[in-house]
Amino acid sequence: MEAEARELERIAKCRAENSWLALWIDEEKVYKYRVALIMSWIVLGVYFCIFYCIWGPWTDAMFAMFDTVSMPCFIKLYI
Template identity: 65%
Template sequence: MYRINFCILWYDHPVVFEYVHERFTRYKAEAVAARNEKDEAHAREAEARELLRIAKCKAEKTKLALRIAEDKVYKYRLALFLSWTELGVYYVFSTVFGGHGHTQLCLPWPVDGHVCNVHY
């Protein structure tokens, strides 16, 4: 009984009360600061996840655009190759048959009973 009264009296002392109150206030402020720090960390993490999602989406769009551009380049190169091949074949045939009147282009169907539109 005496000890309990002594403890009560000890905590009722103004210096002790001020010390305990100061520690409690400091710990409470540290807890609030830690909670705010944790909330800020969660917010930064969510923002980083969102930025990563946006970057991945842009990367996918860029890959798709690159694939489309490469397909177009392939088609244009193929068309250019075929057109130059056609001109080369036409040049070879025009020089080989140049003196015989075969420089006219052949039609895909007979004209006047001839396979080519050339009259002998």
């Protein structure tokens, strides 16, 4: 009876260790994906900032060339 209890205890410890290891691996994966998501948002933000600095000042001059009466879709760009 005592040997059976020790065997069950050993099995329970082994399962607990395996579940702890699986939890640790999953937490590491979540951390990696979280870092990748944050880095992608930062890269996207920097890209849009650089794109606006290069392209932004030219868009006002470009759209000013068009007549808004004949092209009413450009009226929304001035709002």
